Amino acid sequence: MASTLRSGIIGTGFMGEVHAHAVRAAGGAVSAVAGRTTASAERDAAALGALHAAASPEALIEREDVDVVHICTPNATHAQYAKLALAAGKAVICEKPLATSVGDATELADLAQRHGSVAAVPFVYRFYPAVREARGLVARGEAGRLWLLHGSYLQDWLASPQATNWRVDPAAGGASRAFGDIGVHWCDLMEFVTGQRITRLVASMSQAFADRGGEGGSFPVATEDGATVLFETDQGATGSVVVSQVSPGRKNRLWFSFDGTEASLSFDQEQPDTLWVGRTDAARQIPVGPDTLATDGGRRYARLPAGHPQGYQDSFNAFVADVYEAVRGNAPDGLPTFADGLRAAQLTQALVTSAHEGEWASVPVHDKVFTII
DSSP, rough: OOOOOOEEEEEEHHHHHHHHHHHHHTTTTEEEEOOOSHHHHHHHHHTTTSEEESSSHHHHHHTTSSSSEESSSSSGGHHHHHHHHTTTTTTTEEEESOSSSSSHHHHHHHHHHHTTTTEEEOOOGGSSSHHHHHHHHHHTTTSSSSEEEEEEEOOOOOOSTTTTGGGSSSSOOOOSSHHIIIIIIHHHHHHHHOOOOEEEEEEEEEOOSSSEETEEEEEOOOEEEEEEEEEEETTTTEEEEEESSTTTTTTSSSEEEEEEOOOOOEEESSSSSSEEEOOOOOOOEEOTTTTTSSSEEEEEEEESTTTSSOOOHHHHHHHHHHHHHTTTTOOOOTBBBHHHHHHHHHHHHHHHHHHHHTTTTOOOOOOSSSOOO
16 A cells, blocks of 8 residues: 555545545545546546546546545445445545445445455544543543433524425435434434433424425425434433524534533534533633643644634544544544444434334444444
């Protein structure tokens, strides 16, 4: 393998740009990109800093100058490209959802383990320094027994009935939209920080608009604009999360409060430079910085002095850098893998089942795929 890891990016939209920036920040090179057509790849190669435009995703996967395949395409295509990349012996970073069915996600997680491949899913909110600090404080017992886990993930990019894209179509995006797209991020973060696993849930899915579309005509919407979920965990905690893509003014507000018997810990992704810690005698905002955080995990990801906020792209850069370390044989703690992608698929299936049947749905609880340290 080359000393500089070489990546191929399938998909040239917003997420393709995010991945390309992260590859370069991690010291890698973008060898090739592939789009919907050869023409689109050639058009976008320069913008993504790629050396070559591949004729197709399949051709990109087979290139000898690609060590890591980044899959940034519509959800329904993830499984087919990930299977090809694993079969070609490549490391893989596949956007979530890993697959639109539990069956495909299970097959991919098994394939990655069988091949011994580094196969990661960008649950990048794990890489905020404030989140790692919260995780470290929980592990040290400073919050006491966590008993109430709650929060929300709110966006507004679909707040107009005219707004739409491929994610609205269940054939391309999957049976769940709001939860499958962003709710799984919140659940992954909750389980990662607390070390607890959701064992069962009851959910309601809702729509702000029954129809969407512009001048070309409207169409009925078959997936949810929002979801409300109650859940229980394997350690006896209860919790709730509200998810919405139609909350005006909320651009990307992932917020949690994990409440323990000694302290509560709260984080807001739209204000990522602080972690709120509440106790009965006082509450304080801890500024994020290598000199202000108390745990090794928090300090490791705090690259800038306090007062200099690190945001989404910084966290994505840290994620890709950790993937590259794993490819080199030095897997860092807390790297989200295809096993975590399978976990998200199981949670999504439970949500859809519960919402349709109006009953609690069980979620399989496997061995944890991350370690609290």
